[in-house]
Amino acid sequence: MSPAAGAATLVARRSSRFVTWVRAWRAGLVPYDELADQIAGDEEHLVADAPGAWTDLPLRDALSCFAKLSPDEIRLALPAPGDPRGLPGPGEFTGAALLAGEAVVARGLGVIPEVRSHTSGSGVTFETVLWRVYPLPQELPRNGHGEPGAAEAEAELSTALVEATTTLTRLDIAHWRPELAGALAALRRPDAGMDLPPGFDPRARRLFARAGILDQVLALAEHAAPGGAVNGYEVQQRDAALRPLTIACRRALVAACNAPLRA
Incomplete structure (x- = not known):
């Protein structure tokens, strides 16, 4: 893949895929076994700071932390400086979400992707995605602070x-x-x-x-x-x-x- 073509793939919002597939799972429309593959595609995805975990987990093992939530309690936020729409308010999660420009906002937890670049011994550059979990309030404003339909x-x-x-x-x-x-x-x-x-x-x-x-x-x-x-x-x-x-x-x-x- 050419660098330019690769760029077109890499800038896609990973949080949008995460949110839509997890919401569909919680609605009973897709099986749990498909989630990690649908979200990650051909990338390697890990999860840091998942509830009850002491180390980074494969994405497949960490998605169960959403098992008690309804689809409407899992939402996408795409904030920008001066436009924190969809975020819960000042705090570590909000600061990280503004820096990343994307986040998953749910009842009790928020998740933000961090893309990490690596270079192999042969000089091949590749990336991994680390989803970092943050604790959030159990009650979040509905409809993302007035997001449009x-x-x-x-x-x-x-x-x-x-x-x-x-x-x-x-x-x-x-x-x-x-x-x-x-x-x-x-x-x-x-x-x-x-x-x-x-x-x-x-x-x-x-x-x-x-x-x-x-x-x-x-x-x-x-x-x-x-x-x-x-x-x-x-x-x-x-x-x-x-x-x-x-x-x-x-x-x-x-x-x-x-x-x-x-x-």
Whole structure:
């Protein structure tokens, strides 16, 4: 896999997959034995500080700590500086979640992924994911501090996308660094996106697919050269155009992953 194509895979929100599959399991829609493989894919996932454990556990052994929770008690949060929506309030977990930009928020515990890079003796670089568990209050605010429903989030995303596209076209944003084209091509593959597990309705699936691809493109754009924006003022214009779209994209992913499940 090329570095650019690999980047397209690595920026996907791991917490979104964690939340959706664990919620589907707690709704009785998928078996426990499938969870770890569906969440981890071809990565190695471990869990640190799991309740009652004295050492890091394989993901498969740690997911049982969610066994007493209902689907609605397990939620995705995608916070950002100045926008801690979905988090329980000041504390160690909230600080770590803001730094990571993603978290699993549940009754009694929160989980945040930490990606660790390793280099083998032969020089091959690979990554492992460590899910760190934090104790949280047994009672958390419902509906994620006013997070939107899927319909509202879909409308917000569509509006933000139209407005951002108009500005970015004028700024000639297509002249991103050449290797970005490989990543975007990888994202367009039919198997590039992540699908939701059983139980999510068509609107949530559509919103998740659309926002998931945009989320990866926006993450890649943060590391791209400014293209046609050749001076500081135009760079600021590009960033200003992307900011509302980034917020709408995060809200759309949260709305899709936290949507009510049905049998």
